[in-house]
Amino acid sequence: MFRFPSGRPAGIARILDFAETFLGGGTSYQTPLTAARDLLAEEFNDTARMRGDIVMITDDECGVTEEWMHGWNDAKHQLGFRVFGVAIGAPRAAETGSVLEALCDNLRSIEDLTDVHAAADLFRVI
Numbered sequence: 001m002f003r004f005p006s007g008r009p010a011g012i013a014r015i016l017d018f019a020e021t022f023l024g025g026g027t028s029y030q031t032p033l034t035a036a037r038d039l040l041a042e043e044f045n046d047t048a049r050m051r052g053d054i055v056m057i058t059d060d061e062c063g064v065t066e067e068w069m070h071g072w073n074d075a076k077h078q079l080g081f082r083v084f085g086v087a088i089g090a091p092r093a094a095e096t097g098s099v100l101e102a103l104c105d106n107l108r109s110i111e112d113l114t115d116v117h118a119a120a121d122l123f124r125v126i
Helices: 012-020 030-047 066-079 099-103 116-125
Strands: 053-058 082-088 106-110
Touching (some): 030 053, 082 099, 106 116
Parallel strands (some): 053 082, 082 106
């Protein structure tokens, strides 16, 4: 897991480490989002800090359980965080009514990472 807290420079070595990390493949939304939610909850409990952002990048779609989704929505309400989603080469994952759409406050779909306009839009939003 990589954290890039606001107000502190990440450093090029850390960014490269993040960019070059392969987590073994497979798609799960629940596992990484639960870990991110828990980090934000820990920060909230330690310092009462709210309004973190989560960026979810995926190249596939998957489901989540109804029970998990209820807990997710409760945590979003309590902690006030936002979720930015980026579906890369997976247009179905970003379709209206998809699980990813339900999870994200702002969702983008990118087919071509060399498209400078699409990349610029992402960085403006995130």
